Amino acid sequence: MSWMEFKKNEILTVTIEDIGNDGEGIGKIDGFTLFVKDAVIGDVVSVKIMKAKKQYAYAKLEKVLTPSPFRVEPKCAFHRQCGGCQIQTMSYERQLQFKENKIKRNLLHIGKFDQAVIERIMEPIVGMEEAFHYRNKAQYPVGTDREGKPIVGFYAGRTHTIIENNECFLGAPENKRILETILEYMKQQRVSAYQEETGEGLIRHILIRTGFSSKQIMVCIVINGQKMRNGNFLPQEGMLIDALKRIENMTSISVCINRERTNVIMGKEVHTLWGKDTITDNICIREGEDFRRTGKEIQYKISPLSFYQVNPVQTEKLYSIALDYAGLTGEETVWDLYCGIGTISLFLAQKAKKVYGVEVVPQAIADAKENAANNGINNVEFFVGKAEEVLPDLYEREGVYADVIVVDPPRKGCDAVCLETMLRMKPKRIVYVSCDSATLARDLKVLCDGGYELVRGRGVDQFGQTVHVEVIIMMQYCGKEKN
Ligand code: SAH
Numbered sequence: 229m230s231w232m233e234f235k236k237n238e239i240l241t242v243t244i245e246d247i248g249n250d251g252e253g254i255g256k257i258d259g260f261t262l263f264v265k266d267a268v269i270g271d272v273v274s275v276k277i278m279k280a281k282k283q284y285a286y287a288k289l290e291k292v293l294t295p296s297p298f299r300v301e302p303k304c305a306f307h308r309q310c311g312g313c314q315i316q317t318m319s320y321e322r323q324l325q326f327k328e329n330k331i332k333r334n335l336l337h338i339g340k341f342d343q344a345v346i347e348r349i350m351e352p353i354v355g356m357e358e359a360f361h362y363r364n365k366a367q368y369p370v371g372t373d374r375e376g377k378p379i380v381g382f383y384a385g386r387t388h389t390i391i392e393n394n395e396c397f398l399g400a401p402e403n404k405r406i407l408e409t410i411l412e413y414m415k416q417q418r419v420s421a422y423q424e425e426t427g428e429g430l431i432r433h434i435l436i437r438t439g440f441s442s443k444q445i446m447v448c449i450v451i452n453g454q455k456m457r458n459g460n461f462l463p464q465e466g467m468l469i470d471a472l473k474r475i476e477n478m479t480s481i482s483v484c485i486n487r488e489r490t491n492v493i494m495g496k497e498v499h500t501l502w503g504k505d506t507i508t509d510n511i512c513i514r515e516g517e518d519f520r521r522t523g524k525e526i527q528y529k530i531s532p533l534s535f536y537q538v539n540p541v542q543t544e545k546l547y548s549i550a551l552d553y554a555g556l557t558g559e560e561t562v563w564d565l566y567c568g569i570g571t572i573s574l575f576l577a578q579k580a581k582k583v584y585g586v587e588v589v590p591q592a593i594a595d596a597k598e599n600a601a602n603n604g605i606n607n608v609e610f611f612v613g614k615a616e617e618v619l620p621d622l623y624e625r626e627g628v629y630a631d632v633i634v635v636d637p638p639r640k641g642c643d644a645v646c647l648e649t650m651l652r653m654k655p656k657r658i659v660y661v662s663c664d665s666a667t668l669a670r671d672l673k674v675l676c677d678g679g680y681e682l683v684r685g686r687g688v689d690q691f692g693q694t695v696h697v698e699v700i701i702m703m704q705y706c707g708k709e710k711n
Contacts, residue, residue: 234280251314270296311385313693327697339669359692439509553702560631570596616643641667
């Protein structure tokens with residue numbers, strides 16, 4: 229124990245020397261650590277202590293005294309309240325460096341890999357050409373302000389209070405006009421917004437999806453109601469449709485019924501009010517250092533409820549790297565575990581003999597099959613079920629084989645049984661696509677203790693302004709097991 233202890237509400241000056249995994253600034257005062265959200269590495273800031281422990285404290289940024297050379301003007305006035313963009317005040321270059329370091333730090337500390345191995349295998353992170361306006365999907369909650377006027381916005385970090393804002397800079401620029409059109413209609417026709425506390429009111433959320441290569445726009449209004457006596461779902465429905473369909477590239481207008489009192493956004497039932505039921509988007513393989521689009525375009529149909537990658541430009545790069553790492557010659561049997569709607573599977577199928585996909589959500593597999601058929605790809609087969617159940621089962625009963633296994637699990641990583649089965653199947657190569665480098669590092673340790681070695685790796689930024697980063701690692705079988 230030292231003489232020094234932080235006290236709540238105390239104001240201090242500190243230099244920010246590091247960045248935590250959640251993007252927070254980290255500074256030290258006499259060996260004690262301060263975590264300061266919204267402070268940028270290199271800033272000298274004045275902070276207020278919010279929560280003090282013996283060795284460290286959480287502090288709130290009060291004032292930037294000397295700005296860091298990495299500090300930039302934020303685009304969005306709400307970046308501190310929203311919490312969606314944790315590092316918007318950091319230059320994009322520095323964001324990429326932070327993400328690259330985070331991956332390496334996790335491989336070192338959690339994976340226990342040698343620094344020299346990590347430096348050797350990791351290729352430079354792939355950044356975005358445009359670090360804003362990259363999301364093809366936006367979901368805005370609808371509520372009312374103090375005067376009862378309808379508003380759209382976002383939930384203030386970790387709360388359910390809606391802060392009014394109809395322009396999120398991560399989304400498509402057209403979203404603003406769509407939101408304004410719906411709000412105007414609500415005001416004119418006195419259509420109520422849903423109130424979470426009472427469960428009353430009609431309009432809950434607005435979902436907008438845009439096909440980046442097709443330009444098609446889909447609007448889906450989530451409502452707390454049913455068909456009315458006149459067969460419509462919304463009062464003066466025709467007026468809203470007329471206004472929305474005038475927006476360029478509008479392709480699909482629908483409602484989704486959600487009458488449950490939960491914070492799940494979408495319901496199960498969708499009714500198209502105007503236009504098509506789905507929009508399409510195309511993605512294709514990219515090659516070379518500059519990631520030129522070279523492959524055949526694969527078309528995806530997207531409905532309001534289907535899963536689709538939110539940053540299609542970077543997804544093309546990410547999955548093209550995965551394909552490159554898989555090293556296919558046309559002779560291989562490949563398993564794509566956690567395959568979703570088969571985005572990676574359909575990339576792989578263009579260069580493999582046969583691809584098998586495994587995914588737990590039945591609707592995603594239905595979409596995957598339809599996407600394969602629509603694109604004339606017939607060397608793929610999909611299984612519904614948990615990877616850790618389907619794979620061992622098929623291995624034991626039928627002795628299934630893989631030259632290459634690709635995995636793209638959710639944040640919690642692969643199940644232990646799944647990893648164990650992969651080790652028993654001994655594919656020549658394993659390609660691991662991950663959205664959480666901590667669980668990735670944990671799983672790589674298991675695979676490398678079981679006879680694999682790291683060969684190549686690369687970060688790909690799918691989510692500029694946020695602390696998230698995707699990583700791809702390629703391993704090959706070397707037979708050196710550690711006990
Ligand atoms: N590559 C996919 C997305 C992968 S996201 C695509 O581009 O579409 C991770 C996927 O793993 C999700 O679709 C999720 O539903 C699925 N999943 C989660 N747990 C699983 C499990 N235990 N077994 C198989 N799939 C699982």
